[in-house]
Amino acid sequence: GDSVTQMEGPVTLSEEAFLTINCTYTATGYPSLFWYVQYPGEGLQLLLKATKADDKGSNKGFEATYRKETTSFHLEKGSVQVSDSAVYFCALSAWYGNKLVFGAGTILRVKS
């Protein structure tokens, strides 16, 4: 079945450091890919999306490129802030329906 694997955390960075969170997927067909962020006590917020190969999703300084050849969708940010501390989830939505398959989540901690 479809699955998403993302790097284990927690990831601890200093403010203004470069962030990469790795995400790879297994799916039949051509899924859409997403990054969601969850702050303590809240639901999930859509951070960015990509719906086809080579698409780059971007939002709030975060970027991810849909790489079909490596089945990856790594999240990057050039300079993290303390306010970016949260749990980040990589997810896919298969071509056949509205069902999100999530990775396990990666905790990001940013220190000032």
Next chain:
Amino acid sequence: KAGVTQTPRYLIKTRGQQVTLSCSPISGHRSVSWYQQTPGQGLQFLFEYFSETQRNKGNFPGRFSGRQFSNSRSEMNVSTLELGDSALYLCASSPATGPEQYFGPGTRLTVT
């Protein structure tokens, strides 16, 4: 536009009881999906409704059920509650124009 709303936000129930959770999607969204989030299993898909019909279902026992009304509002019901049903239940709605899903704040269910 108002976001996805869920009620109640917190709920404490006793084992063996049943519970009903409610979700109001973003205006104009006709697809509503439900997810369960636990520390052990992560985010798991429960079911999806579109135009009052269940379109997709995850691997949960029959104690978990849902429905959607003509105004797209949705409810999920869990009967004969078990301790393992303690979780954050998240509702998400989708526009007709894309695969992304927008989440509500969730209902935190505690079964004692």
